[in-house]
Amino acid sequence: MSNTQSVMFVTKRPDIEMVSGQGSWLVDNHGKRYLDFLQGWAVNCLGHSDPGMLAALNAQASKVINPSPAFYNQPMIELADLLTKHSCFDKVFFANSGAEANEGAIKLARKWGRMHKDSAFQIITFDHSFHGRTLATMSASGKPGWDTMFAPQVNGFPKADLNDIASVERLINDKTVAVMLEPVQGEGGVIPASKEFMQQLRALTKAHNVLLIVDEVQSGCGRTGELFAYQLSGIEPDIMTLGKGIGGGVPLAALLSTDAVAVFEPGDQGGTYCGNPLMTAVGVNVIGQITAPGFLDDVKAKGQYLREQLLKLSDKHHLDGERGEGLLRALQLGSDMGNELVERARTMGPNGLLINAPRPNLLRFMPALNVTRAEIDQMISMLDEVMTVEIASRKQAVPA
Structure with missing residues (x-):
């Protein structure tokens, strides 16, 4: 990791550097890959290195x-x-x-x-x-x-x-x-x-x-x-x-x-x-x-697919549902565990997952518009894993 002392502090950043990206994936300076459902806060609409x-x-x-x-x-x-x-x-x-x-x-x-x-x-x-x-x-x-x-x-x-x-x-x-x-x-x-x-x-x-x-x-x-x-x-x-x-x-x-x-x-x-x-x-x-023929229809279809998968995850973990439009969606957690889930998802291995919690009780998803259904499935599987761990740890922390 390079010396970051000359970079003005305006936000907390993890101790890694992102060095390359392709499609829905980012790679850091240690070679770890991350499934990116942030995409620069809805910036990279066609993914990395289109x-x-x-x-x-x-x-x-x-x-x-x-x-x-x-x-x-x-x-x-x-x-x-x-x-x-x-x-x-x-x-x-x-x-x-x-x-x-x-x-x-x-x-x-x-x-x-x-x-x-x-x-x-x-x-x-x-x-x-x-x-x-x-x-x-x-x-x-x-x-x-x-x-x-x-x-x-x-x-x-x-x-x-x-x-x-x-x-x-x-x-x-x-x-x-x-x-x-x-x-x-x-x-x-x-x-x-x-x-x-x-x-x-x-x-x-x-x-x-x-x-x-x-x-x-x-x-x-x-x-x-x-x-x-x-x-x-x-x-x-x-x-x-x-x-x-x-x-x-x-x-x-x-x-x-x-x-x-x-x-x-x-x-x-x-x-x-x-x-x-x-x-x-x-x-x-x-x-x-x-604006190419069929592109926006595909975004709508994948937005609906992401919605359905988030609702299944919500039902499984007894959360509060989801909301959004197209491929700008949020999972309502029902408790303030959003920041913990973001950290667990990023640090999980061997691959990490990049998501965002604009509020402590909510996760936001902004994937590339050309994200695949297989990548949506992989994100849901990774999120399910970290959510299971986080919920279990919270139950253990509650005094008997």
């Missing part, structure tokens, strides 16, 4: 990497066309991270409010939501404790309750410019917004001349079985943000809007690397693979 992505990256690197955002480039144009072709949006701005795309969405909504709604600026967001780690996106998020972490917060983000339309309506006033939500709250515990709620929200925002922003950084790009999660509800938002899966592992994000909302003027928005051809060339390949 051949198509590598070919696109290498081909573009031999042409031009960064001509500067002052010029158009072909991959930028091609990816923007792909995204608008497959969505209800007309305009695309490329960024480098989901937080940056969400920051842009906030700016765009406020600019629209200044121009069209008497300088309305408040954006209603939701408890337990997660929109990024910039000051504005942390303020927009409903993550417990974030309101004091880097206080004072950016003003203007009142919080409603997901799937409770009355809680949204109570917050709307003459300063409200938008409502912003994740169609599936990922960091909050894989909590889907219901189809009925999304439709009610679209109707409510239209009635009050308020924009609807969907943060699809985690739920977009095929993760739910539709290309974009808003399509599950049959609605058309005004603004959408993408990140994670759009680049399949490279730093790429996007802010999309309808023509009516695309009110940025020169100087309002930009970025040194925004829309650079190296990243957007990879994005073109990723979106091309995801």
